[in-house]
Amino acid sequence: MAFEAEHVILAAGALSSPVAHDLKLNIPIQPARGYSMTMSATKTMPSHALILGERRIAVSPMGGVLRFTGRLEVGNYSMEPNPVWLQRIENSAREYLRLDEKLDVKETWAGLRPTTPDGMPIIGRSPKHNNLIFATGHAMLGLSLGPGTGQVVAELLNGKETSFDLRPLSLERF
Numbered sequence: 001m002a003f004e005a006e007h008v009i010l011a012a013g014a015l016s017s018p019v020a021h022d023l024k025l026n027i028p029i030q031p032a033r034g035y036s037m038t039m040s041a042t043k044t045m046p047s048h049a050l051i052l053g054e055r056r057i058a059v060s061p062m063g064g065v066l067r068f069t070g071r072l073e074v075g076n077y078s079m080e081p082n083p084v085w086l087q088r089i090e091n092s093a094r095e096y097l098r099l100d101e102k103l104d105v106k107e108t109w110a111g112l113r114p115t116t117p118d119g120m121p122i123i124g125r126s127p128k129h130n131n132l133i134f135a136t137g138h139a140m141l142g143l144s145l146g147p148g149t150g151q152v153v154a155e156l157l158n159g160k161e162t163s164f165d166l167r168p169l170s171l172e173r174f
């Protein structure tokens, strides 16, 4: 279905670059694939969340389940997790945690973090289109930074002064 939009927000995550290509805009975002595996609670559960710094794995005990997340593979758009890396994440977690011999894995997935060359998001108006706003490139911190981005995008749309200076986050910095 085709329709005309008054305003457009480009928030396509790791796919922002190919989407913007159609608008003749070069958005320097690369996908950085990360992995998640969630299992039933193990007999010995960590009592709080942990970061296994040397192995770059986050451990999240959540009620009746335990989740490991980690890994960063740049440049691959596939969201199919590689089983070899899932096994390596489990092996790494075993170096630190007393886990059951066999884990009851309930869910595994891979997701694409939208990374920029300087690690900062791209937020603000398009230099070429007066009704296009970027809200992308949040890399490893999209869940944490999303509310702030939402607020400044709403301010831009309503013609208000933004809560923080968007110049360091403009597309023109590249």
Ligand SMILES: Cc1cc2nc3c(=O)[nH]c(=O)nc-3n(C[C@H](O)[C@H](O)[C@H](O)COP(=O)(O)OP(=O)(O)OC[C@H]3O[C@@H](n4cnc5c(N)ncnc54)[C@H](O)[C@@H]3O)c2cc1C
Binding pocket: 011, 012, 013, 014, 015, 016, 019, 033, 034, 035, 036, 069, 070, 110, 111, 112, 113, 114, 135, 136, 137, 138, 139, 140, 141, 142, 143, 144, 145
């Ligand atoms: C394993 C892992 C763990 C993470 N842990 C954390 C964490 O603890 N804390 C944190 O802050 N962040 C974390 N992140 C990062 C966070 O997930 C991302 O920064 C965030 O998802 C980016 O949000 P986004 O809305 O920009 O992009 P996305 O969440 O990727 O959403 C983009 C959306 O655009 C849609 N889209 C793409 N192209 C089109 C199109 N042509 N038409 C229509 N729709 C389209 C996609 O389907 C998708 O729904 C983690 C990421 C991974 C992979």
